[in-house]
Amino acid sequence: MHNDIKEVLISEEEIAQKCKELGKQLAEEYDGKFPLAIGVLKGAMPFMSDILRRIEVPLEMDFMDVSSYGSGTTSSGEVKIVKDLDTKVEGRDLLIIEDIIDSGLTLSYLIDLFKYRKANSIKIVTLLDKPAGRTAAIKADVVGFEVPNEFVVGYGLDYDEKYRNLPYIGILKPEVYSEKLK
Numbered sequence: 001m002h003n004d005i006k007e008v009l010i011s012e013e014e015i016a017q018k019c020k021e022l023g024k025q026l027a028e029e030y031d032g033k034f035p036l037a038i039g040v041l042k043g044a045m046p047f048m049s050d051i052l053r054r055i056e057v058p059l060e061m062d063f064m065d066v067s068s069y070g071s072g073t074t075s076s077g078e079v080k081i082v083k084d085l086d087t088k089v090e091g092r093d094l095l096i097i098e099d100i101i102d103s104g105l106t107l108s109y110l111i112d113l114f115k116y117r118k119a120n121s122i123k124i125v126t127l128l129d130k131p132a133g134r135t136a137a138i139k140a141d142v143v144g145f146e147v148p149n150e151f152v153v154g155y156g157l158d159y160d161e162k163y164r165n166l167p168y169i170g171i172l173k174p175e176v177y178s179e180k181l182k
């Protein structure tokens with residue numbers, strides 16, 4: 001698994017430190033509120049688990065499973081709901097938790113959906129932002145790290161469902177995807 005990584009971009013320690021910082025900031029922003037934290041599966045799972053324990057205010061959590069990448073490295077452009085929320089969002093203050101914003105298509109779809117469902121407010125926290133990948137005009141309220149225009153894996157992010165359990169964020173060796181194309 002580690003052999004397929006060309007370069008470690010963000011270490012386990014840097015991620016832990018960032019979760020602490022961003023969690024503190026969000027706890028201040030949600031002081032006195034009862035937000036609904038929404039994790040976008042599957043990629044956001046490790047980040048959600050770590051950051052939520054640093055947002056020390058009462059909150060509720062739920063999950064939405066959407067998918068648009070399939071087994072490739074570019075978005076299909078079609079966002080598919082695999083699992084919807086169990087919670088009603090009408091009148092709620094939503095905190096959407098993402099692992100990465102790349103094209104922005106996933107979040108653009110979710111934001112339209114939650115506005116239609118009459119959320120009171122919507123904030124986005126993402127561990128990674130890849131501005132060079134953007135095709136939809138989406139900006140996160142809180143960003144952990146900006147990443148270059150490379151396909152990154154680890155800490156929730158996959159290539160073909162693998163590497164999600166790496167404890168760091170890394171760049172995959174190009175031969176890993178070209179081998180699949182052979």
Ligand SMILES: O=P(O)(O)OC[C@H]1O[C@H](OP(=O)(O)OP(=O)(O)O)[C@H](O)[C@@H]1O
Pocket residue numbers: 040041042043044066067068069070075098099100101102103104105106107158
């Ligand atoms: O900004 P975008 O170009 O839409 O890309 C970002 C989304 O893509 C990935 O999810 P994916 O669809 O691969 O599902 P997964 O989380 O189950 O891997 C990632 O976890 C984000 O949700």
Ligand SMILES: [Mg+2]
Pocket residue numbers: 043069157158
């Ligand atoms: Mg994926």
